Amino acid sequence: xxxxxxxxxxxxxxxxxxxxxxxxxxxxxxxxxxxxxxxxxxxxxxxxxxxxxxxxxxxxxxxxxxxxxxxxxxxxxxxxxxxxxxxxxxxxxxxxxxxxxxxxxxxxxxxxxxxxxxxxxxxxxxxxxxxxxxxxxxxxxxxxxxxxxxxxxxxxxxxxxxxxxxxxxxxxxxxxxxxxxxxxxxxxxxxxxxxxxxxxxxxxxxxxxxxxxxxxxxxxxxxxxxxxxxxxxxxxxxxxxxxxxxxxxxxxxxxxxxxxxxxxxxxxxxxxxxxxxxxxxxxxxxxxxxxxxxxxxxxxxxxxxxxxxxxxxxxxxxxxxxx
Amino acid sequence: xxxxxxxxxxxxxxxxxxxxxxxxxxxxxxxxxxxxxxxxxxxxxxxxxxxxxxxxxxxxxxxxxxxxxxxxxxxxxxxxxxxxxxxxxxxxxxxxxxxxxxxxxxxxxxxxxxxxxxxxxxxxxxxxxxxxxxxxxxxxxxxxxxxxxxxxxxxxxxxxxxxxxxxxxxxxxxxxxxxxxxxxxxxxxxxxxxxxxxxxxxxxxxxxxxxxxxxxxxxxxxxxxxxxxxxxxxxxxxxxxxxxxxxxxxxxxxxxxxxxxxxxxxxxxxxxxxxxxxxxxxxxxxxxxxxxxxxxxxxxxxxxxxxxxxxxxxxxxxxxxxxxxxxxxxxxxxxxxxxxxxxxxxxxxxxxxxxxxx
Ligand SMILES: Nc1ncnc2c1ncn2[C@@H]1O[C@H](COP(=O)(O)OP(=O)(O)OP(=O)(O)O)[C@@H](O)[C@H]1O
Ligand code: SF4
Ligand SMILES: [Mg+2]
Numbered sequence: 236x237x238x239x240x241x242x243x244x245x246x247x248x249x250x251x252x253x254x255x256x257x258x259x260x261x262x263x264x265x266x267x268x269x270x271x272x273x274x275x276x277x278x279x280x281x282x283x284x285x286x287x288x289x290x291x292x293x294x295x296x297x298x299x300x301x302x303x304x305x306x307x308x309x310x311x312x313x314x315x316x317x318x319x320x321x322x323x324x325x326x327x328x329x330x331x332x333x334x335x336x337x338x339x340x341x342x343x344x345x346x347x348x349x350x351x352x353x354x355x356x357x358x359x360x361x362x363x364x365x366x367x368x369x370x371x372x373x374x375x376x377x378x379x380x381x382x383x384x385x386x387x388x389x390x391x392x393x394x395x396x397x398x399x400x401x402x403x404x405x406x407x408x409x410x411x412x413x414x415x416x417x418x419x420x421x422x423x424x425x426x427x428x429x430x431x432x433x434x435x436x437x438x439x440x441x442x443x444x445x446x447x448x449x450x451x452x453x454x455x456x457x458x459x460x461x462x463x464x465x466x467x468x469x470x471x472x473x474x475x476x477x478x479x480x481x482x483x484x485x486x487x488x489x490x491x492x493x494x495x496x497x498x499x500x501x502x503x504x505x506x507x508x509x510x511x512x513x514x515x516x517x518x519x520x521x522x523x524x525x526x527x528x529x530x531x532x533x534x535x536x537x538x539x540x541x542x543x544x545x546x547x548x549x550x551x552x553x554x555x556x557x558x
Numbered sequence: 559x560x561x562x563x564x565x566x567x568x569x570x571x572x573x574x575x576x577x578x579x580x581x582x583x584x585x586x587x588x589x590x591x592x593x594x595x596x597x598x599x600x601x602x603x604x605x606x607x608x609x610x611x612x613x614x615x616x617x618x619x620x621x622x623x624x625x626x627x628x629x630x631x632x633x634x635x636x637x638x639x640x641x642x643x644x645x646x647x648x649x650x651x652x653x654x655x656x657x658x659x660x661x662x663x664x665x666x667x668x669x670x671x672x673x674x675x676x677x678x679x680x681x682x683x684x685x686x687x688x689x690x691x692x693x694x695x696x697x698x699x700x701x702x703x704x705x706x707x708x709x710x711x712x713x714x715x716x717x718x719x720x721x722x723x724x725x726x727x728x729x730x731x732x733x734x735x736x737x738x739x740x741x742x743x744x745x746x747x748x749x750x751x752x753x754x755x756x757x758x759x760x761x762x763x764x765x766x767x768x769x770x771x772x773x774x775x776x777x778x779x780x781x782x783x784x785x786x787x788x789x790x791x792x793x794x795x796x797x798x799x800x801x802x803x804x805x806x807x808x809x810x811x812x813x814x815x816x817x818x819x820x821x822x823x824x825x826x827x828x829x830x831x832x833x834x835x836x837x838x839x840x841x842x843x844x845x846x847x848x849x850x851x852x853x854x855x856x857x858x859x860x861x862x863x864x865x866x867x868x869x870x871x872x873x874x875x876x877x878x879x880x881x882x883x884x885x886x887x888x889x890x891x892x893x894x895x896x897x898x899x900x901x902x903x904x905x906x907x908x909x910x911x912x913x914x915x916x
Contacts, residue, residue, distance in 0.1 A: 460668075462691055
C-alpha cells in the first residue's frame, strides 16, 4: 500500500516535470514571441494584444505557466485562434474515446495473436511451423502501417468492395459504440488489424526468443523432472514467467499509441482520434492544439506506465518485495 | 517401497536391484559427428542404498543422471544401453510413460536451489503442483501434505513458508524445500545432483544429514552426485568414480577408500580436505586437466595425468577388472601385479564411513 502511494507521488512528480518541459519548449524559448505563434499567422494587432493579455505574456514565466495549466486542466478554455476560437480541451476529450477504442482493440488482437504465435513457435522450435511463423512476424514488422492501411482501403473500399467478401465494410470514418455496436465494430475491425500487424510481429518474435531461452533454465528442468506434461511446463512455467517481460514491453507501446502514436492509422482510416487531431494541428501550425495534445499524450504515457508498474507488481513477486 | 497412495511399477523383488544401469552410452552431435560424453557406464543401486557418483567437472555426472531420468532433450542425442528401474527398461520408453515415473518413482534435486524453483509461484504451490500431477487429490489435501513434508524436512513454520516465494528463502531452506518437493510423492529413488555445492559449509552438513536419514524414514535409495570425495565418505555405501565419461573405479565405499585400485581414485582421496574446516568448492587440482570429450586419447583417458603411465596404457582403454567383491577398477596396474598400496586408516576419514555405512 505504501508502495502504491509512493508510486502515485512519483507519478505526480513526473507529470509536473513533463508539464514544465512542454511549457518551456513552447513558450519559454528565447527569441520567439509566443503571442504571434498562438494568434496564428497574419493576426491583427487587436488579437495580438488580447492574446498577450489572456496568456499573461507580459508577466513573469511562472505566472505564465500557472495560467497555461489553469487553461488546460481547470477552466479548460484554451482556444485555438487558427480555428476561429474553437476550444481545444473539449476537442481532445471528444477524440480520446476514438483513440482509446482503436488502440484497445488493436492491443487485444496483437496480444492474443502474438502469444499464440510465439508459444506455438517455441513449442515447435526449429520445425517449419516455427520458421514459417517467424517469417510471417518479420514480414509484419517490415510493412509500414501507412502503406498497409492504404492497401486495405484500396482492397476493401474500391477494388473488391462489391464482392461478397468485403461488402460489409463501411465507408471511412467512425461510428460511436453508443450509436451502433455493430457499426462500431465494422468501422474499427480493419483499423484494429492494420495497427496490430507490426506489433504481432514484434511481440511474437520476442516471446518466442524468451521462451526458448527460458527452456534452458534450471526451473524448467525442475518442472520436467516433476513429471509435468510438456504443455504444462511450457504454459504454466515458461509462458507465465515470460509474461513479466511481455507486460513491460506492452506497457510502453500501449502508452505511446494511446498518446497519439496511432496517428497514421487514424489518418488513413479517417478516425477522428487524438492522432488525427495532432496531425491536423501540425499541418495548420495550430499551436494551442499541438501543445494540448502533446501534454495530453505525456499524461497518458506516464499514467499507463504507472498502471503497468502496478500490474508488474502482481506478476512478479520479486518486484513486490523490492519496492 | 510401495506407497499406498499409488500403484507400483512392479512389486519390490529383492533379487532385482532397484536401479540397474548397464552399458549406458550418451553421445551428442557436435561439429558434424557424434561425440561420446558418457561411455559404457554400468552400476546397480539396491533398495535403500546410497551410491556416490564422483568425478571432476565435465566428467558426465549430470548427463548420466539426466539420461536415467530421460530428461535429455537435445536434438540428435543418442542414448544407448539399458537403465532398468525395478526391472523395467527406461531407455526408449515412450515419453508419456516415463513422465509418469518422473517425480513419482524417481525424483531429482539439483545443484542450485536458487534457480531451481520457478520464481513467480510460491514454494507451496510448486510442491502442490507435483503432488497433483501424480495423484487425484484435492488442493487442500495436497497442501496439507506439502506442509507436513516441509516440516519433516526441517523447515521452520512450514505453513507460512509454503506461502513464501523462492527468493524470500535462504539457500539452505530452499534446498530443504527442493528435497521436500522431490519426496512429496514418496519416490523410491532420489537422484541428488550436487545438492550441497551451492550451500555454505554448515548448511551442507545439515543437508547431507537429511539425505542420509531419508532411507530410514522414507526407505528411499539415493544416487548422490558430487565432486567431493569427503561428501562420499560421509554419506555413501558404495562409490562410482567417473573419469572423462568412463567408469574409473566402482565398489563399496570402505573398499574403495581403503584399497583404491585406480590412480585417479587415489589422487582424489589425497585431495580430500580436512574433515573439519572449510571445504573447497572444487576438488583441489590434480595436475593437468581431463581431456575434452572430442579428443580423448586412444588408451587410458587418465594417461596424460597419471604418474604410473606406461606403454600398456596407451593402446586401448583398459577394461574394468575385478579387485574384490563388487570392486572393480579400469587400470592395468593390478593385472600387471603392481597394484597401488592400500591406504591406512589415518589417510581417510574412517569414522565417518563407519557412521554412514552400518
Ligand atoms: N546438451 C548437451 N549437448 C552437448 N554437450 C553436452 C550437453 N550436456 C553436457 N554436455 C557435455 O557433456 C560433458 C559432461 O557434462 P556434465 O554436465 O555431465 O558434467 P558434470 O560431471 O555434471 O560436471 P559438473 O561437476 O560441472 O556438474 C561436458 O563436457 C559438457 O560440455
Ligand atoms: S591404465 Fe595406466 S594410465 Fe591409466 S590409470 Fe592405470 S596406470 Fe595410469
Ligand atoms: Mg553437473
